[in-house]
Amino acid sequence: MRGPGRLRRTGGVFAAVLGIAAGALSAVAAPPAAALTPPVGFTADHLSTYQTNGIVWSLAEANGVVYAGGTFSTVRPAGSPTGSNTTPAVNFAAFDAATGAPTGCSLSFTRSSGTATVRALAVSPDRSTLYAGGYFNAVNGTAANGLVAMDTATCRLRPGFSPDFGATVRALDVAGNGTVYAGGDFRSVNGQTRNFFGAVTPTGALTGWNPDADDPGRTLKVTPDGANVLIGGDFFTLGGSASHALAVTSASTGALTRAYTGNFIPSSAVVKDIVTDTASDGWYVAGEGAGGASFDGRLAMGLDDFDQRWRDTCQGATQALRVHRGVLYAGSHVHDCSSMGGFPNQVRKHLTAQSVDDPALLGWLPDTNDGIGEPVGPRALTVASRGGRDFLWVGGEFTTVNGVAQQALTRFADTPDTGAPAAPVVSASAPRAGEVRVGWRSSLDLDDSLLTYRVYRDGGSAPVHTTTGSSLFFSRPQLTFTDRNVVAGRTYTYRITASDGTNTSGLSATASVTAASSASPYQEKVLADGADLYWRYDESGGAFAADASDSGNGGVYANAPSYRATPSAVAGSAALSLNGTDEYVYSDRLHHYTSPTPYSVETWFRTTSTAGGRIVGFGNNIGTARGHTSSVSDKLVYLTSNGRLAFGVQTGSSSARPTVTTTDTYNDGDWHHVVATQGPSGMVLYVDGAAAGTNPATGNRSYNGYWRVGGDAMSNAWPNLPASTYFAGQVDETAVYPSALTAAQVAAHHGLADTPAGPGDSTLTLTPSEDAYVNGVAPNTNYNDGQLASRGTTAYQSYLRFALPEAPAGQVLKGARFAFRTSSDPTAGSAESHSIVPVTGAWTESAVTYNTRPTLAASALGTITGASRASTDHSVDLDASALEGALGSLFPLALTSSGTDSLRIWSSEATAAYRPQLVLTFGAE
Incomplete structure (x- = not known):
């Protein structure tokens, strides 16, 4: 058993996103399917599976058969639209785990009044009996009240087992001695008081297990040693003692073995699922909360001491968990992991994977939609084995899987991966004599975070360069290749593929460039002065903004701005036009700034706008939709509505906004050079090579975020708030430095752009x-x-x-x-x-x-x-x-x-x- 304190890591969660150790698979009996990045064990390719016409609330498996319970009336084959090719299945169905087709086992769960539903399924340890709980009073016409037992070999109800639950059963588990533990909305079992949790013997007789909760139970799990029952739900007390949403209880009496008090589970959160895993000696908890200060993620707990090992604080209402071969799979609608150093609030993801040893998300991201009902997407997970293969089954409210119509049921397997990565997006430039620089945004593959890239030149069949790189949907760093086998004046073309080792993307779109005979003096100076983000905006289209520095801080063009605008600020480089409404560029990599670390922000701009706007700045989100713009902004250079330039920071978490604002105006249609620096001497705003204002403030906001050019949300706390927070005009040569540039360096940059290398040089x-x-x-x-x-x-x-x-x-x-x-x-x-x-x-x-x-x-x-x-x-x-x-x-x-x-x-x-x-x-x- 693991000793107390082992693997209780909470820091640096996303800094180590792709560093999961192979040792996490020490208990694995067989290797994962080919072309998956370990320790992921299932492909993201969903398999053909029958579907229902309603919601699947619970799944269980036994002997290669998967059982689904929920609120539905029919099943139909994959690809069949609602109402066609249906087979009756009233709130219950059984499927072959390997084919996804019904087995013929049919039970009908009904009520004389109200809407019947099956909310919980559990299988006895010997796999001979399936228990089904919910809200019903008849099964196949035979009276039953909330809980029945079915023989898995014959699909017949077990006679003599007829406990009476006073309301809906939402959670079930079966101990090694046959005791059936239940949780739900009920207040009585077999006519005796049992508040929200109770247990019956294999014959249906009531036991003495009585946690006596004050609010409903949602989930429970018997510990592998049979000594305790882990319970979760809405409750705040058990037997009059405080323990909110989560508790460890004696398997015999229901008395508290371990309470969780204080804010361990915030009062606004409930626990929706609990699973155990003997290989990791752990148990795992799914939370559903309300608001950013609540708990929506996952907990890893120890079976040895019942202490927390790690906590995932992502937001997104986790509904279901399952552990398989060292990986914790989850059904949720995760959308914001900024509280643990991860991605900000954005489009929901519904299926994720983590190592049992670390909350960092792994490269496994098939997806559903939210679907019907509340809606929250997946509601139930189970793993089944058949024919030498393992299958992860998913049930819930969803109506699509990986963008394809599929309702309430789907499954994934450890079969060979058939999904190829997306083709890379490529940019090529000629930064100096004798060099061509090829950059590309790393590709996305839903079950492979580590990919191999091959660079092909001039249509050749053999790659001129091969490399590997890791990426996730929220972290797709730039990769580069410098081709030094080039001749000045000759045009070269480049195309790139991405491969997971088995499946290879198509060739990227062609990137073309003419090798230069000289370097841009301006570019060389920017790089020599240490820029670690440098966007020159020379792309002719697409979503990838190449970083000319060696730091790989590529950007993403949002909403298709106008490319290659002329004239540019610096000879030999194009500019970018932004519409002032929704077009912008954001960095493709999360950055962390700790006050008072020095920095400089530099860009060229020109505009005639009288609405102002954010030219460049730092924010904690990357989107434009409501809820996806930045709620925290800092290090901003913006244009006021009357054409003045402002440079401001946010001090700590307060509303203070130390700002430098020019007296001159710059919306005259000419190119202007702006540099904003902050360091030990305070803030300096330079315009066109000279200092235009200072502020003694040395501090700024410490947080994770993204550089953005062209627009983002701005609160009313910013002085001289412009009429528009999006900039209308052109930008060029944006750079960020990890130091405060000196006045001499700023002047040199401005002077080099004023006197670029001419055609006669x-x-x-x-x-x-x-x-x-x-x-x-x-x-x-x-x-x-x-x-x-x-x-x-x-x-x-x-x-x-x-x-x-x-x-x-x-x-x-x-x-x-x-x-x-x-x-x-x-x-x-x-x-x-x-x-x-x-x-x-x-x-x-x-x-x-x-x-x-x-x-x-x-x-x-x-x-x-x-x-x-x-x-x-x-x-x-x-x-x-x-x-x-x-x-x-x-x-x-x-x-x-x-x-x-x-x-x-x-x-x-x-x-x-x-x-x-x-x-x-x-x-x-």
């Missing part, structure tokens, strides 16, 4: 003619191999020599940058800065050592920062004026540092694509 990329590094620990050793290194303590220094050309006739050196790739060494990245300095002393590649190292100039040409990861490309701007006098000569550079953290990059001996480069841009004087 030329770019030349140089690789070192010599490079080597030295090591203070081995002062007489020459290091001339595949890497270069820099560190201050136990010093490394690197030296590179470039043969600089003369400037082309009539041109001058306008820009220079040093490009490199950190090596694959695990310690290659550095959190510290490293300087690029001219070398003034003599050295040669084959002879330089630490003891013979050359002298260096006092002033640096540039500084490397943020190169903290291995195998990552970086680019650093250099002082072009310092290089201009050296044109036409051999020019040596050094990489050096005063810190303790080493930086390792590939040298000229590495593969051609990884060699360091000096990129020079020449243009007219």
Whole structure:
């Protein structure tokens, strides 16, 4: 048995969404079906199954037969519309678990007045007897009051078993000794007082089990050792003692073994289902509440101590649970998991899966609709085995399954997966000379979170790149491939497939791009300054907004804005037009900000609107429909109705909104550059390269959310609230940084856009003619191999020599940058800065050592920062004026540092694509 306290994890639930350990399957007797991401054991492909014309409230299984009880009068084959091909089945039906067709077992549950219904089914441990409870007074014309027993071998009622329940039976379970435990709306059993819970012997005689609840019972389960009964419902007291909605009771007397008081189950919530699992030594609880502060999710509890192991606080009224091979399957209408670090309020999902060891959602998401009745979708789950296969049966109020008409019943199996992933959505760009960057939004597969992607170029049959990536419906990160085998001026096409290992999507739509001969100076500066979200809006259509940074923070275009608007703010890049009504872009990955972490938000915009609107900001939701917009907003840049710019934050959870607002107006139809920063010195709003206002506030709201461009909800607490919360106009070059940009950096960005590389400019990329590094620990050793290194303590220094050309006739050196790739060494990245300095002393590649190292100039040409990861490309701007006098000569550079953290990059001996480069841009004087 598991010791107390094991696996009681509540933090970081969704940060580890796809990290479920294989050890969770230690009790699995057979592997799951092919092409499923473990530990999921059923495909999301629903199987052909008979359906009913009403609601299925309960399911049970025995010997390969699944029994359904509910409120219905007929069954019909899959695909048959309501009223056609029907077979009478009055509130009860039995089906072959493997075929989904009726078995011929037929019982009719009726009442002389009122609406009869079967609400609970349970099978005896020896599988010989099925007990059916509900609201009825006859079965096949024979008098019966709320509970009957049926022989599973003959489908006949067991004579002599005729207990009398005073009202509806909603919950049943059978102990190993044959005792039948019941819960529901009744206040008496066999004429004796039993408030909402009672039990009878195999002969129907009343037992002494009497929890004596003050409100109805909804569910119950006998513990595997038979010593206790776990009960759930609406109650607040049992036998006069407090225990709301959940309790552990003695199996013999009904006395409290364990009460749950305080706010363990909030007063506005009830418990709808309880299941046990001996393999995990646990029991699991389904909650249904009212409001965000209630309880709608799942609890994992220990059978050893009856303590909580974990709690899922998602909202969505959980109705039914079942554990199978280490996975907890649930029927609910989950729609908001923001309280546990997950997705915000959005469209309902009705079937989910979690490991019994962790509340993180797994990649299993077939779906139903809400259906008829309340409506809440699924109401009951059971697992049945037949013919060497396992089947998960689902019953409820739904009328569709995976978008196909199917009422009240469906099933899934551990048969081979037949559903292919969706085709990826692809974007291609040419960020710099010698590179094409292909990005795509990871695909969605309803039973596979880990997929394999293959990139095909120019219609080829063999992939040029293969990689894997994980995704769920609420987390679909961007994946990228950089093609360095390209020629400037040539056009390339790319298509991608996604595969679960068995099923492969069709090819994506073609993404086409022409390889560039030079890089955009503006883009290079944005990346060099550390942007970890950078949307350039160069897509020609579709829903995917590519992130030009290395962070994979792709975006989603909502409601089909107008693509590739011209003229753009920055030469060589298109802009995006937004209608001011419902068009916007949101980040496809949940972000968490903890105050007072520094950040910067940057974008270009132009508009003539007099209604204002949110240009860019952070919010806790991604939708536009009521209830799906952000209830919390922060870090906003918005335009007031009179054309002024405002930058505001929300302080803590209060209504305070520290804000900077300009005095000038900017709805003049021209492009304007806006940067909003917040850091230890407070808030600064820059417009067109210069500071336009400040605020000393350093704090903001700490929460999970999404970056949004173009609009979202805004409360009246925001100063100068615009008439429209959606922006009408164009946006371009949106970037977010994990630091507060300096005034010099902001001015440089603005200046680069003002003076972009023109058609007469030329770019030349140089690789070192010599490079080597030295090591203070081995002062007489020459290091001339595949890497270069820099560190201050136990010093490394690197030296590179470039043969600089003369400037082309009539041109001058306008820009220079040093490009490199950190090596694959695990310690290659550095959190510290490293300087690029001219070398003034003599050295040669084959002879330089630490003891013979050359002298260096006092002033640096540039500084490397943020190169903290291995195998990552970086680019650093250099002082072009310092290089201009050296044109036409051999020019040596050094990489050096005063810190303790080493930086390792590939040298000229590495593969051609990884060699360091000096990129020079020449243009007219």
